[in-house]
Amino acid sequence: MAQTFDVIVIGAGPGGYVAAIRASQLGLKVAIVEREHMGGICLNWGCIPTKAMLRSSEVYHLMHRAKEFGLKADNISYDLDAVVKRSRGVAKQLNSGVGHLMKKNKVTVFMGAATLPAKGKVSVKTDKGTEELEAKNIILATGARARELPGLEADGKRVWTYKHALVPPHMPKKLLVIGSGAIGIEFASFYNTLGADTTVVEVLDRILPVEDAEISAFAEKSFKKQGMKIMAKAMVKKLDRGADKVTAHIEVGGKVETHDFDTVISAVGIVANTEGLGLEALGAKIDRSFVVTDEYCRSGVEGLYVIGDATNGPWLAHKASHEGVMVAELIAGGHPHPVKPEQIAGCTYCHPQVASVGLTEAKAKERGYEVKVGRFPFIGNGKAIALGEPEGMIKTVFDAKTGELLGAHMVGAEVTELIQGYVVGQKLETTEADLMETVFPHPTLSEMMHESVLDAYGRAIHI
Incomplete structure (x- = not known):
């Protein structure tokens, strides 16, 4: 029964x-x-x-x-x-x-x-x-x-999914990461930091494609500075698997190139x-x-x-x-x-971290909004400099007519923690005036959130 x-x-x-x-x-x-x-x-x-x-x-x-x-x-x-x-x-x-x-x-x-x-x-x-x-x-x-694409299926030896990457059978020396969403970039960041020669292939025109274009560009520049190779508008067509290497056939600019790796991580969605x-x-x-x-x-x-x-x-x-x-x-x-x-934040825990909520500048304009955009760099923040983390930026997008916070986008140290301030603000239907009148504690990274709002209205103090 x-x-x-x-x-x-x-x-x-x-x-x-x-x-x-x-x-x-x-x-x-x-x-x-x-x-x-x-x-x-x-x-x-x-x-x-x-x-x-x-x-x-x-x-x-x-x-x-x-x-x-x-x-x-x-x-x-x-x-x-x-x-x-x-x-x-x-x-x-x-x-x-x-x-x-x-x-x-x-x-x-x-x-x-x-x-x-x-x-x-x-x-x-x-x-x-x-x-x-x-x-x-x-x-x-x-x-x-x-998600596994035909010909790119994981075998747990040389070609991995995220599960294999969490319990790796070996430390990659030369790593290919297919896909630059949150999962792909996090593993690329982890293994690159530990010394793997890391290449990221993304089929779209930029990495972290769901993020605001400026944030993606900033993150890419930072990753390259760390030695990561980025191939955008590129597609892995097939993998030839050997005992100790994988040859990837990568189409880029209309031509197919071959590159050898000892490990491949596939992160092409779910x-x-x-x-x-x-x-x-x-x-x-x-x-x-x-x-x-x-x-x-x-x-x-x-x-x-x-x-x-x-x-x-x-x-x-x-x-x-x-x-x-x-x-x-x-x-x-x-x-x-x-x-x-649109009120759910996305966080990527690479180095530097990336976090966002709401509409990107491009999406807001697509929807017909007239926007006011503010930006503030980490280099202008005392706490960021004291932490030794001067690389990063915070970007805010407002409806020029109503002052509604349409979106917030960040790259830099601890932004996955900072983003919640804007999430709460959106939920409470905060306007630019509310945020400008809020007193942010000093010295904190969160002061940059205030300055980014001020900058959208031509009132930033520290830049």
Whole structure:
């Protein structure tokens, strides 16, 4: 006989487990199904372990700059196995934390692979057999995996996905990274800092293509200064694999060039984990692997909601979590606001860091806005100079008619922390006057946020 719940969540990543907790807090009887790792890809193989590894490379980079700070550090080296071990330990700690949260919130956990045989029904194949579950409301949070292009498939030896790059079988000497989105650039930054001769290939006309063009250009200049090679408007057509090398055939400027590497990381996007669940039979609409939903994550199938990487972008953990909360509140009879994609910040943890929220200058103009744009360089900020981080900039885009903050874009030290100030400002419908009248503490990096706003209106003080 089937076990009955108010809500069944499929997938225990940052969308699913948060949805389960919030639904339980609201008094609903909740089950969660996970086929692999509590915490999902983000916690186990994405956001968290990559940040642990990038922190190691950041410290390594700073050790080489010791003399600048009046310090001495000789014979600087690293132990890649130890770097990876620390990263895996961080992921493991958080993984067990999610399990604890499920117990604390009285969420019933089923470890196994789920299918949806009929509306309101979930079948879970576990190690011990098959569990039949029923609920009026099902939240699908199955996430996504690395997209693989024909001929560029990963083998775990010389050609890697992000998973292989997190537990590398060897340290790359000559590395090719295919794709310059957040994942590609973060791994390029990590391995380049540790000494790999790194080349990044991007099919579009610039790296970090979703970012504001000025920020992309600044980041590219900085990466090149660090020794990274960038090939934009280029495409890897095929890979010839040998025992100890990979020959990449790269089309650039209408001609195909061959380059040898010992390691290739493919970071060309994601594919949603939506196949084999029975979604089409239920009537869900699938577009290029992603389930089509409305602003409240409703799939069009009664009682079936889809959140996170299994549905519309941006494909970010924090978006998934907030969608999980929103859907749980909706199911419980609440009236939550929909999650607005343009108010979700994107962060890339390369060196220098990149962060943004809202519209780029180009997108704002495309939408018909008359804009006022402000910029402020890190070199004009006392805290940045004291930190030894004078390279970077903050850019703000305002509606010239209303003073609405349309977008904010940053590159430089700790901008992934700074961006939240503008996120809050947007949420509260802040105008340029509010931001100009806000007193920012001194000396802080955040003062540059103030100056960038002032600059948009011709009032910057320190440039």
